[in-house]
Amino acid sequence: MAARFNPLEADARWQQVWEEQGTFHASGDGARPRAYILEMFPYPSGRIHIGHVRNYVMGDVLARYKRMNGFDVLHPMGWDAFGMPAENAAMEKKVHPGDWTRSNIDTMRAQLKLLGFAIDWTREFATCDPSYYGHEQALFLDLYEAGLVYRKQSEVNWDPVDMTVLANEQVIDGRGWRSGALVERRKLSQWFLKITDFAEDLLDGLGRLDQWPDKVRLMQENWIGRSRGLRFTFRLDTPLPGSEGLGVGSERSELSDSEFRQPSAEPTPDPSLAGRGIESFEVFTTRPDTIFGASFAAISPDHPIATALAEGNEALAAFIAECKQGGTTAAELETAEKKGFDTGIRVIHPLDPDWTLPLYVANFVLMDYGTGAIFGCPAHDQRDLDFARKYGLSVTRVVAPSPEEAEEPIGDEAYTGPGRLVNSRFLDGLAAEDGVREVIARAEAEGWGEGTTVWRLRDWGVSRQRYWGTPIPIVHCESCGPVAVPRGELPVVLPEDIDFETPGNPLDRHPTWTRAGCPGCGGTARRETDTLDTFVDSSWYFIRFASQPADAPFDRAEAERWLPVDQYIGGVEHAILHLLYARFWTRALQRIGKLDVEEPFRGLFTQGMVTHATFQDAAGRWLTPDEAESHEGPVTRGRVEKMSKSKRNTVDPEPIVDQYGADAVRWFMLSDSPPERDLEWSEAGIQGSWRFVQRIWRLAAEEAERGSSTWLGDGDDVGLERKVHRAIAAVGANIEALAFNKAVANLYELTNALEKAPTSPSRSKAVETLIRLAAPMVPHLAEEAWVALGREGLIADADWPTADPALLVEEEVTIAVQVNGKLRDTLTAPKGASREMLEEMALASDKVARVLDGQPPRKVIVVPDRLVNVVA
RNA sequence: GCCCCCGUGGCGGAAUUGGUAGACGCGCUCGACUCAAAAUCGAGUUCCGCAAGGAGUGCCGGUUCGACUCCGGCCGGGGGCACCA
Numbered sequence: 001m002a003a004r005f006n007p008l009e010a011d012a013r014w015q016q017v018w019e020e021q022g023t024f025h026a027s028g029d030g031a032r033p034r035a036y037i038l039e040m041f042p043y044p045s046g047r048i049h050i051g052h053v054r055n056y057v058m059g060d061v062l063a064r065y066k067r068m069n070g071f072d073v074l075h076p077m078g079w080d081a082f083g084m085p086a087e088n089a090a091m092e093k094k095v096h097p098g099d100w101t102r103s104n105i106d107t108m109r110a111q112l113k114l115l116g117f118a119i120d121w122t123r124e125f126a127t128c129d130p131s132y133y134g135h136e137q138a139l140f141l142d143l144y145e146a147g148l149v150y151r152k153q154s155e156v157n158w159d160p161v162d163m164t165v166l167a168n169e170q171v172i173d174g175r176g177w178r179s180g181a182l183v184e185r186r187k188l189s190q191w192f193l194k195i196t197d198f199a200e201d202l203l204d205g206l207g208r209l210d211q212w213p214d215k216v217r218l219m220q221e222n223w224i225g226r227s228r229g230l231r232f233t234f235r236l237d238t239p240l241p242g243s244e245g246l247g248v249g250s251e252r253s254e255l256s257d258s259e260f261r262q263p264s265a266e267p268t269p270d271p272s273l274a275g276r277g278i279e280s281f282e283v284f285t286t287r288p289d290t291i292f293g294a295s296f297a298a299i300s301p302d303h304p305i306a307t308a309l310a311e312g313n314e315a316l317a318a319f320i321a322e323c324k325q326g327g328t329t330a331a332e333l334e335t336a337e338k339k340g341f342d343t344g345i346r347v348i349h350p351l352d353p354d355w356t357l358p359l360y361v362a363n364f365v366l367m368d369y370g371t372g373a374i375f376g377c378p379a380h381d382q383r384d385l386d387f388a389r390k391y392g393l394s395v396t397r398v399v400a401p402s403p404e405e406a407e408e409p410i411g412d413e414a415y416t417g418p419g420r421l422v423n424s425r426f427l428d429g430l431a432a433e434d435g436v437r438e439v440i441a442r443a444e445a446e447g448w449g450e451g452t453t454v455w456r457l458r459d460w461g462v463s464r465q466r467y468w469g470t471p472i473p474i475v476h477c478e479s480c481g482p483v484a485v486p487r488g489e490l491p492v493v494l495p496e497d498i499d500f501e502t503p504g505n506p507l508d509r510h511p512t513w514t515r516a517g518c519p520g521c522g523g524t525a526r527r528e529t530d531t532l533d534t535f536v537d538s539s540w541y542f543i544r545f546a547s548q549p550a551d552a553p554f555d556r557a558e559a560e561r562w563l564p565v566d567q568y569i570g571g572v573e574h575a576i577l578h579l580l581y582a583r584f585w586t587r588a589l590q591r592i593g594k595l596d597v598e599e600p601f602r603g604l605f606t607q608g609m610v611t612h613a614t615f616q617d618a619a620g621r622w623l624t625p626d627e628a629e630s631h632e633g634p635v636t637r638g639r640v641e642k643m644s645k646s647k648r649n650t651v652d653p654e655p656i657v658d659q660y661g662a663d664a665v666r667w668f669m670l671s672d673s674p675p676e677r678d679l680e681w682s683e684a685g686i687q688g689s690w691r692f693v694q695r696i697w698r699l700a701a702e703e704a705e706r707g708s709s710t711w712l713g714d715g716d717d718v719g720l721e722r723k724v725h726r727a728i729a730a731v732g733a734n735i736e737a738l739a740f741n742k743a744v745a746n747l748y749e750l751t752n753a754l755e756k757a758p759t760s761p762s763r764s765k766a767v768e769t770l771i772r773l774a775a776p777m778v779p780h781l782a783e784e785a786w787v788a789l790g791r792e793g794l795i796a797d798a799d800w801p802t803a804d805p806a807l808l809v810e811e812e813v814t815i816a817v818q819v820n821g822k823l824r825d826t827l828t829a830p831k832g833a834s835r836e837m838l839e840e841m842a843l844a845s846d847k848v849a850r851v852l853d854g855q856p857p858r859k860v861i862v863v864p865d866r867l868v869n870v871v872a
Numbered sequence: 873g874c875c876c877c878c879g880u881g882g883c884g885g886a887a888u889u890g891g892u893a894g895a896c897g898c899g900c901u902c903g904a905c906u907c908a909a910a911a912u913c914g915a916g917u918u919c920c921g922c923a924a925g926g927a928g929u930g931c932c933g934g935u936u937c938g939a940c941u942c943c944g945g946c947c948g949g950g951g952g953c954a955c956c957a
Contacts, residue, residue, distance in 0.1 A: 218876060219952055227956070285957060338955085369956045382873080383955060456956055672884045672897060680884075688898060745886070745896035816892040821938040823892055861937050867891055871937050
């Protein structure tokens with residue numbers, strides 16, 4: 001029997017056995033209950049990094065644990081293979097994005113296999129396979145036909161470095177989320193998915209996701225952003241020339257009853273509106289109670305009225321142009337001055353026909369939220385206050401926190417707190433929130449407005465001016481307009497013969513691919529050269545993993561048997577976008593009758609990052625950890641940070657696996673840090689894990705040498721058995737709760753107990769139990785030990801041990817004895833001892849007597865099996 | 873600016889519904905084995921104190937027989953959103 005476990009030899013051997021036996025294939029035969037464990041699939045960027053390892057180890061432990069508990073486990077792996085890095089690599093290294101991607105996949109697959117993950121590799125696919133994205137194109141057309149896809153000319157975020165359009169959520173602090181370039185505004189025709197149609201349902205659904213982190217639910221809630229308030233009409237006191245009684249914004253109420261869609265979902269306003277005349281427009285407010293504090297109205301520079309007015313007004317046109325060129329960075333926005341242009345028009349206060357307010361075009365009013373127009377109440381809104389101060393508009397307090405402050409003037413800060421209404425005519429004396437209801441009721445009764453809900457969520461723009469993505473299955477015909485590619489012609493295969501010499505989308509310049517016949521009229525058409533946002537690819541891959549027929553995206557019945565994913569594990573950076581899009585996509589499929597699943601992910605876990613110390617030389621150059629060690633001259637140890645190529649503090653898992661074996665790496669990934677928190681990589685840590693792997697091996701090897709015959713018969717070390725059974729219960733509960741660090745601690749505790757325990761049949765049995773409990777975490781070692789102990793078959797197929805409830809209950813308990821809440825003594829009492837007995841034992845304690853010093857206790861509190869507190 | 877989370881030894885972190893704070897690991901100290909080292913094993917390790925004892929979960933206060941846990945107010949760190957009316 002080898003004195004040491006040798007992973008270099010054992011790891012590969014067991015990996016091969018698992019592969020040959022198909023141990024981890026999900027059968028789907030219905031013989032066992034199903035469990036679907038999924039980690040967010042990786043982008044094939046080159047090599048596996050340690051963060052991937054942590055992510056997949058967590059899922060793997062759960063998958064193996066579920067298998068041992070009798071589940072038919074689906075634990076697949078694939079590749080989120082489209083995206084910009086491949087194109088960047090193509091431009092920098094003159095390789096084809098497809099070749100680069102596929103070669104990375106081969107490398108990373110081999111690396112993942114070194115870690116012995118219990119993955120069903122038969123279901124592997126990459127999103128850049130035509131056999132995947134072809135089905136995605138079909139689903140896109142399904143949504144198109146169902147009216148959930150539309151095309152719109154819209155101002156988009158243009159990334160001048162990546163030469164592409166970014167979704168709002170891909171713009172971070174006004175910069176492209178990948179390139180970091182300052183984003184510009186451009187108008188392009190884009191495809192949009194109507195995620196806003198599902199806003200309410202996506203929000204309400206969050207309340208039922210009780211196995212999601214609160215943090216993620218909150219982030220999505222804020223992102224969806226429901227606001228309730230009043231939408232009402234301002235009439236112009238002097239209608240614009242040529243007025244025929246048309247109102248701007250009134251067409252929105254035709255879209256739906258009490259809610260209306262974002263203006264962004266509508267066609268660009270007809271510029272001829274100006275000629276048609278305008279006599280009113282709508283505004284939205286969450287604070288209708290402050291309506292008597294109004295001192296101006298303002299519209300967005302993009303508002304149709306602003307556009308119409310600008311046609312005959314050069315100064316206004318110049319003002320609007322100025323607004324549009326302003327930067328969009330956070331810093332600029334924060335310091336950006338509130339700017340306005342007085343149109344000279346006045347609007348009539350809805351509750352007083354004799355009261356008019358000036359109408360401004362203001363730079364801080366957003367066209368794509370609410371109605372693109374507001375009323376300004378400076379006393380109770382900071383932006384309005386800044387604006388009013390700048391343009392000398394009146395500031396009237398209408399909410400007072402107390403009666404004494406009713407006439408208190410507003411200083412530099414708007415009052416946004418609670419209070420009662422003042423200076424508000426018929427509203428005076430009402431609490432502000434009652435005023436909201438009162439004004440909405442009155443507006444509805446009088447017909448000038450209605451209570452409504454407005455969403456912060458915008459529709460999802462999915463067009464990308466990029467080559468390496470799923471082609472949008474549409475052709476543009478000169479006479480028919482955009483036409484869907486017939487199903488029989490799918491997939492629209494991305495051409496591989498392209499040229500990357502110039503930036504932008506090489507599809508645009510492709511000589512033949514762009515030419516297509518029009519399915520409608522048979523004439524010539526041009527293929528859509530935009531590709532889909534890669535978030536579309538990742539919005540349904542988990543369905544394809546569950547079921548992958550050749551002729552359809554998925555088989556409905558089979559997909560419904562696996563879904564929803566029982567446990568989804570990934571980085572918190574996907575808390576909003578990916579998870580929201582996947583939830584939307586699943587609901588959209590449900591609406592069009594393709595799949596009856598509401599929520600795609602029942603359980604969600606967001607794991608922390610792996611961090612590492614950073615090092616710099618005297619010149620401030622970043623050093624790798626290895627360089628730092630051998631560097632001549634001073635080295636500064638910097639902060640512990642997220643691993644990144646720029647800081648050069650990454651750790652390549654492969655050499656570590658070569659040195660310590662897969663199990664030590666897996667164990668380290670699970671140890672110490674709670675999985676939702678960051679884990680600091682350290683050499684000492686991996687060495688500690690290596691030692692533990694060897695400790696378990698030693699226990700098993702010793703046992704094997706003694707021979708199994710010695711442990712037949714009843715156990716004789718009840719104390720040890722209690723510890724074993726407590727460990728069984730604790731490890732299982734902690735794995736199910738994904739509290740891997742605690743499960744690790746449980747296993748250390750059991751190992752410590754076993755090493756100290758004298759040999760006995762109980763101990764022999766306990767060693768086998770320890771191996772089973774550790775198997776999901778250190779599977780190669782466990783298989784090796786299983787064989788050494790003479791067991792048949794694979795431990796991967798073995799059962800998880802069952803905790804005997806009788807052994808989980810202690811016979812004796814330690815009782816804390818306190819005086820006035822301070823611990824003075826402990827005593828041992830039989831489990832379930834009576835209050836009277838415990839009180840008597842506590843009062844008999846010398847230490848208690850000494851503290852009491854002859855005083856009789858005033859009161860004695862007894863918590864059975866826990867403590868006695870003597871109050872003196 | 874708004875919203876949310878977190879502050880426990882030298883370090884990572886444990887601690888059911890309020891009930892013995894510091895499990896477990898790392899590191900460190902001492903000892904054993906060894907010519908020596910590595911590996912391994914044993915003992916110890918919140919702080920002050922020789923001890924008895926005292927203090928202690930960011931700070932201040934409160935509720936309670938009893939607070940890491942609940943409440944209020946500060947201080948510090950982290951995350952999300954970005955002029956959302």
